[in-house]
Amino acid sequence: MTPATLEKPSxxxxxxxxxxxxxxxxxxxxxxxxxxxxxGTNKSCVLAGPAGNSDITVSKVVPSVVGYVKDGIxxxxxxxxxxxxxxxxxxxxxxxxxxxxxLAEGVIAHPESARDFxxxxxxLADPTGRAEIRAVVGVPANAGEPAREAIRRSxxxxxxxxxxxxxxxxxxxxxxxxxxxxxxxxxxxxxxxLFIDIGGGTSDLCLVQGxxxxxxxxxxxxxxxxxxxxxxxxxxxxTYPNNGLSLITIRDIKEAHAYxxxxxxxxxxxxxxGGKSRTLDLGDVIGNACNTLIxxxxxxxxxxxxxxxxxxxxxxxxxxxxxxxxxxxRGIDTVLQKKLSDDGFETPKVRLAGQDFQxxxxxxxxxxxxxxxxxxxxxxxx
Amino acid sequence: xxxxxRRICFLRFDGQSGEASRLEFxxxxxAVDAAKSASESTDEAESILRRLLEEEGERVSEAVAIAEVxxxxxxxxxxxxxxxxxxxxxxxGVSHRPRIGPDPSERSIADxxxxxxxxxxxxxxPISR
Numbered sequence: 039m040t041p042a043t044l045e046k047p048s049x050x051x052x053x054x055x056x057x058x059x060x061x062x063x064x065x066x067x068x069x070x071x072x073x074x075x076x077x078g079t080n081k082s083c084v085l086a087g088p089a090g091n092s093d094i095t096v097s098k099v100v101p102s103v104v105g106y107v108k109d110g111i112x113x114x115x116x117x118x119x120x121x122x123x124x125x126x127x128x129x130x131x132x133x134x135x136x137x138x139x140x141l142a143e144g145v146i147a148h149p150e151s152a153r154d155f156x157x158x159x160x161x162l163a164d165p166t167g168r169a170e171i172r173a174v175v176g177v178p179a180n181a182g183e184p185a186r187e188a189i190r191r192s193x194x195x196x197x198x199x200x201x202x203x204x205x206x207x208x209x210x211x212x213x214x215x216x217x218x219x220x221x222x223x224x225x226x227x228x229x230x231x232l233f234i235d236i237g238g239g240t241s242d243l244c245l246v247q248g249x250x251x252x253x254x255x256x257x258x259x260x261x262x263x264x265x266x267x268x269x270x271x272x273x274x275x276x277t278y279p280n281n282g283l284s285l286i287t288i289r290d291i292k293e294a295h296a297y298x299x300x301x302x303x304x305x306x307x308x309x310x311x312g313g314k315s316r317t318l319d320l321g322d323v324i325g326n327a328c329n330t331l332i333x334x335x336x337x338x339x340x341x342x343x344x345x346x347x348x349x350x351x352x353x354x355x356x357x358x359x360x361x362x363x364x365x366x367x368r369g370i371d372t373v374l375q376k377k378l379s380d381d382g383f384e385t386p387k388v389r390l391a392g393q394d395f396q397x398x399x400x401x402x403x404x405x406x407x408x409x410x411x412x413x414x415x416x417x418x419x420x
Numbered sequence: 421x422x423x424x425x426r427r428i429c430f431l432r433f434d435g436q437s438g439e440a441s442r443l444e445f446x447x448x449x450x451a452v453d454a455a456k457s458a459s460e461s462t463d464e465a466e467s468i469l470r471r472l473l474e475e476e477g478e479r480v481s482e483a484v485a486i487a488e489v490x491x492x493x494x495x496x497x498x499x500x501x502x503x504x505x506x507x508x509x510x511x512x513g514v515s516h517r518p519r520i521g522p523d524p525s526e527r528s529i530a531d532x533x534x535x536x537x538x539x540x541x542x543x544x545x546p547i548s549r
Binding site: 201203204207211228248249250252253405406409410411414 | 527528529530532533534535536537539
């Protein structure tokens with residue numbers, strides 16, 4: 039039997055022989071990919087693109103959750119009989135999996151699921167599994183060394199190089215319209231702005247004034263979306279005991295109806311309790327919970343404003359930008375702006391980051407990945 | 421129960437033995453009695469409770485030891501770390517920190533990253549300890 043692996047000699051007289059180096063196929067160069075990653079407590083955003091150009095080949099928002107399929111699940115229930123699910127797929131199969139949330143308050147809390155999640159991120163960025171990947175990962179403002187080391191360990195062997203950069207600065211970088219930087223009248227957010235990034239685990243405030251923010255320019259408050267969920271959960275149980283609604287349902291209710299400012303009543307929300315549809319008035323419960331966020335953020339906001347240089351503060355007050363999931367709370371911009379105005383601050387202007395609020399940190403991270411010099415990266419061993 | 425026991429331990433460390441004893445013989449006793457009556461096996465309940473209280477006691481000891489080291493270090497930083505409820509404490513309520521560095525519009529992202537890396541190497545930076 040003729041071995042299938044033997045090649046027939048070429049009939050063309052000028053074809054190179056098998057023993058010539060020229061006959062060996064060229065070794066494919068390993069693709070280099072750059073990743074910008076916003077590792078959020080509830081949702082992560084990953085952007086990826088090849089090194090050397092500005093294409094974005096991957097842009098995904100993924101719930102930060104890993105689902106380990108329970109023992110004894112019948113074949114065919116889980117697509118491909120997978121053992122581990124991620125993101126939306128894990129949530130859609132929550133009856134059949136043990137859900138794990140790798141992060142808490144913006145930092146890795148469960149290393150094993152964090153590593154699995156990081157592997158999933160890698161797969162999203164590079165389905166071929168062959169690229170060398172350098173990743174810029176956002177970290178909460180003032181994250182300590184243990185939190186950073188946890189990220190490095192979770193990425194070791196998955197990414198070849200890593201760079202950890204505080205999220206609010208990345209948000210400013212991502213929000214910046216690079217095409218308008220030199221335009222007259224355009225205020226570059228990296229030159230003079232105050233970013234408020236309200237996520238699931240932390241609310242990070244950061245003064246960005248043309249230099250990399252120092253520790254004194256950043257305040258990280260461990261009160262954000264998840265804490266609001268807990269307050270709504272407690273308030274709901276006080277007002278409607280034994281309602282049986284889960285935190286996941288509470289989060290959905292919050293995302294649909296969250297507001298700050300004066301009480302909005304009635305705020306009727308339809309829920310299913312015990313299989314039956316009920317209408318609950320959640321105006322006060324939701325308002326009280328969300329207004330707590332204002333009570334936490336406002337003092338930090340005025341502290342940072344007070345620390346800005348006097349020749350920049352008036353312009354700064356015109357560039358207070360709210361991003362992250364918390365930017366979707368109705369009225370948060372007007373309430374903060376009114377508080378500043380009532381307290382005598384000069385013509386403050388608070389605005390929302392807009393529809394890309396989930397992506398600005400990751401966009402900034404990818405910009406940083408493209409701009410970073412070789413000697414700025416940390417090599418990940420393993 | 422863990423919370424109550426931690427509170428008792430902290431009170432003892434703080435020299436408030438009277439209040440600690442009061443909690444021990446009221447709230448803690450009630451919580452322990454409730455846990456024991458809810459358990460099917462008294463021996464098992466006692467073993468679990470003993471382990472729980474030992475763990476909580478160790479946590480409190482470790483926390484106190486860490487606090488004794490951290491508090492002097494944090495003492496200098498507390499005014500900057502705690503958000504104020506109003507303007508800064510100067511009579512005019514303003515800060516005069518100058519903007520540093522070259523013209524920001526001329527700086528590249530890599531320059532900002534260099535700033536960040538320099539900061540991280542400063543001895544007082546949290547990640548360099």
